[in-house]
Amino acid sequence: MRTRCSASRLLALLTAGAALTAGPASGQVSAGVQANWGSDTDFGLGARISVALDGVAVGFEAVGSFDYFFPSDDFGADLTYWEANANLVYRIDAAGELLTPYVGAGFAYTRFEASIRVLGAEASGNETSAGINLLAGLMFNLGGVTPFIEGKIEAGGGEQFVASAGVRF
Template sequence: MRKTLLAILCFAALGVQAQEARAQVRFGAQASVADDVDLGLGARVLFSLKQFSERLEGIASFDWFFPDSGAGVDWTYFELNGNVVYSIPLSNTSALRPYAGGGLNIARSSVEVNVPGRPSASDTEIGLNLLGGSKFGSGRITPFAELRLELGGGEQFVISGGILF
């Protein structure tokens, strides 16, 4: 009987731990507009960095952009971003949850020219991000908006918005 009770308590404790871990990771969908490569669609993962500071979060994102390339040219462009942000405290009654931070950017560009004798080219660059944004509310579905300046890598200004689940 004791072993059964101990086993039940252990499984209950594991369930609570798993629930807390799941609440610390959120997934989202986003749309982005950039000053160089137009519209992008992507996804992000937001995760807690409470082991370092109560207000730190990590954001990993992927954006596939749809740059305007002329006739006979196929231009592919995407970015991977890894950022650390600090949540800026406001009053407990505010629905705004602003943040600011920085991180790394990996930008991949590939151009194929559909003309015989013209070479194709591709390039991958790494740069730094400076960003700021806000989450709105704290429910299960949370909208967000973000401004990101890419120094190196993508070398552009990006406005993103979306929903975290």
């Protein structure tokens, strides 16, 4: 049995979960935008929210993101793919240096839809799945904005490699 959940509801739940996880002693909340490339889904755009959990566990952040991809197809099919992610990352202390490496893991909730018209007949299908993320990245500490690059392996859900580059505010 599959449960349906809209992307906006899922993003709201991720945001609320990240906010509730952060206690009063926790650090900053930052939002950001990113461009993605998926090994199966091509180019994508996304948004993320990060909540520092330093009051609970020094060096940890809860990171939620929503990414919408624009997959290509050689057969004229109309393809849609998006994913919502909830990850816990650990910032590796680089003693205040310009670069902050991080590693993490979490969960992905993905949705794929396809439709195609052949000889006047239309066929369509969709799949919703959940999986696990393993990720690593670098943040560039530039003051008010923080550019980042990230590589993520999805197992179960999207089952692909996703490279992302973006900026946090």
